[in-house]
Amino acid sequence: MTSPGFSLRYYSPAAPLRTWVSSYYVFEVGASHISDTLRAELPQVRFFFEGGGQFAYGSGDFVTVPPAALCGATTVAVRLMGHGPLRLLGAGLLPAGWAALVGAGASDFVNMVADLEDVAGLVARRTVERMAEARNHREIVAAADAFFLLLSMQAKPPPLWFTRAADEWLASSANPDVNELVSMTGMSARQIERLTHRVYGSSPKMLARKYRALQAAVRLGLNPDAGWEAAAAGAFYDQSHFIRDFKTFVGMTPSQFTAKDSPWLNRLTIAKRQTHLTMPKLNLVS
Structure with missing residues (x-):
């Protein structure tokens, strides 16, 4: 902008x-x-x-x-x-x-x-x-x-045991694997599917794909000179896969994202400077 x-x-x-x-x-x-x-x-x-x-x-x-x-x-x-x-x-x-x-x-x-x-x-x-x-x-x-x-004051009890596990799963891996979430929670794949739709709005596979791209965007923004392969962190099949998912979830190509006048780099710089903030891990990649 x-x-x-x-x-x-x-x-x-x-x-x-x-x-x-x-x-x-x-x-x-x-x-x-x-x-x-x-x-x-x-x-x-x-x-x-x-x-x-x-x-x-x-x-x-x-x-x-x-x-x-x-x-x-x-x-x-x-x-x-x-x-x-x-x-x-x-x-x-x-x-x-x-x-x-x-x-x-x-x-x-x-x-x-x-x-x-x-x-x-x-x-x-x-x-x-x-x-x-x-x-x-x-x-x-x-x-x-x-x-x-x-x-x-009228809050409904949320499934904190699940959101804590799922938030950690999404924020801690460059390529979240649904099988890891199944293992972490002890739930069946079908149970997890229902719960992620209700609480996160999407299937586990869609969430993994979304946060894989968002984490890559953060890595690219923090170190644009390292190139797309460093940002991809081995989580994408190839460069075309990386660009396609990046554009879907970020709204622009990686080269547009890292352009000199890119508002995204501006915002990342602003956020990094505000070190007094305490943000949950999921917020740092979303």
């Missing part, structure tokens, strides 16, 4: 929320027209407290994003068209957070956006208003904490 007045800042949620919410980010840009590409990612809650936008999933049509938006997990890159000045707070929902705070089957929300008011009620709208009235980022983050703390 090339836009004037660009600012991206990450924050940790309040300590009681960190099992559910991975991190916050406050995104601000002064341009009147914004175009960006979002990689496949965890579910997100986004509060657009100034300006607005539209999303297009993969090659689909653009849909308007509500001011308080519940964005399901994505298995494709997402195009963003915004009208600004644009200011928003985004919050990544960990799989355990989705199960606890939303409760609906995650697969029903994959690659789509819904109105957060339908899940949380009028408190979602009031949170947007509080953020618009905030005088600084501290007050914006406090409004997000208040929203999620209120939501957590």
